[in-house]
Amino acid sequence: MTTDIIQSLTNNFESFVNCTEDNVEFWFARDVQQLLGYTKWDNFKNVIFKAKTACEVSGFEILDHFADVGKMVEIGSGAKKSIDDIMLTRYACYLIAQNGDSKKEQIAFAQTYFAIQTRKAELIEERILEIERVQARQKLQQTEKELSKVIYEQTGSNQNFALIRSKGDQALFNNTTAQMKLKYNIKDNKPLADFMPTILLKAKDFATEITIHNAKEHQMNSEKQISDEHITNNKTVRNTLISRGIIPETLSPQEDVKKIERKLLSTDKKVIKNSDKLSKKKI
Numbered sequence: 001m002t003t004d005i006i007q008s009l010t011n012n013f014e015s016f017v018n019c020t021e022d023n024v025e026f027w028f029a030r031d032v033q034q035l036l037g038y039t040k041w042d043n044f045k046n047v048i049f050k051a052k053t054a055c056e057v058s059g060f061e062i063l064d065h066f067a068d069v070g071k072m073v074e075i076g077s078g079a080k081k082s083i084d085d086i087m088l089t090r091y092a093c094y095l096i097a098q099n100g101d102s103k104k105e106q107i108a109f110a111q112t113y114f115a116i117q118t119r120k121a122e123l124i125e126e127r128i129l130e131i132e133r134v135q136a137r138q139k140l141q142q143t144e145k146e147l148s149k150v151i152y153e154q155t156g157s158n159q160n161f162a163l164i165r166s167k168g169d170q171a172l173f174n175n176t177t178a179q180m181k182l183k184y185n186i187k188d189n190k191p192l193a194d195f196m197p198t199i200l201l202k203a204k205d206f207a208t209e210i211t212i213h214n215a216k217e218h219q220m221n222s223e224k225q226i227s228d229e230h231i232t233n234n235k236t237v238r239n240t241l242i243s244r245g246i247i248p249e250t251l252s253p254q255e256d257v258k259k260i261e262r263k264l265l266s267t268d269k270k271v272i273k274n275s276d277k278l279s280k281k282k283i
Contacts, residue, residue, distance in 0.1 A: 070084060
């Protein structure tokens with residue numbers, strides 16, 4: 001997600017915020033529906049229902065965060081009609097975003113926008129980039145598990161999986177895993193990937209995905225075949241990066257991704273702890 005898109009979405013979301021007499025921020029569900037890209041109200045109501053359930057499970061009163069209201073809308077020729085709507089607190093909007101499809105740009109943005117109480121686009125962008133890196137690390141872990149499984153199924157053993165992975169690292173970085181850990185000042189018991197920037201996590205994941213595909217496609221039944229394939233794929237990905245001016249071993253290490261995960265989790269907990277409630281008075 002680019003900086004321009006984040007700034008545009010921030011401005012768009014901000015334009016729909018409202019405040020109660022008690023200075024509690026809220027959004028109307030019909031507006032949030034449009035902001036999140038839902039075309040049908042009935043479909044969006046299903047997401048709201050899931051969010052209400054999550055609210056209740058968390059120990060909160062639904063009415064403190066979801067208040068049914070009616071409002072008048074124009075239907076043409078000066079005529080108006082009353083439609084159902086819902087006042088949503090920031091916490092309610094956060095739960096709705098969490099129950100949406102994060103592959104959609106607006107929803108991925110909303111998950112951060114409603115999680116942190118800030119109007120600064122740069123802080124929103126920082127969190128989005130942190131989430132992207134955590135997700136890239138998780139995706140790589142899943143892909144490497146799949147490769148280990150493929151090696152076992154096709155060769156009868158995966159005892160040398162760590163060695164195969166290490167050879168892939170050497171092909172990608174033109175340095176051994178140990179050399180890269182020394183360069184990054186990483187302890188021996190810490191995974192190298194936990195300190196990689198997002199682009200290298202995705203590059204490593206892509207090379208591993210190719211290895212899995214070709215190992216299956218060509219029915220490789222020896223560890224040497226799969227190891228050679230993995231080396232070739234990492235070299236190819238390395239060459240692609242270099243051709244675009246990116247030299248893998250010269251990129252700076254990033255903060256331990258596990259610390260980032262804890263930080264994101266802490267922020268999410270603050271949304272719950274510091275969530276403002278709607279007044280029971282009629283607004």
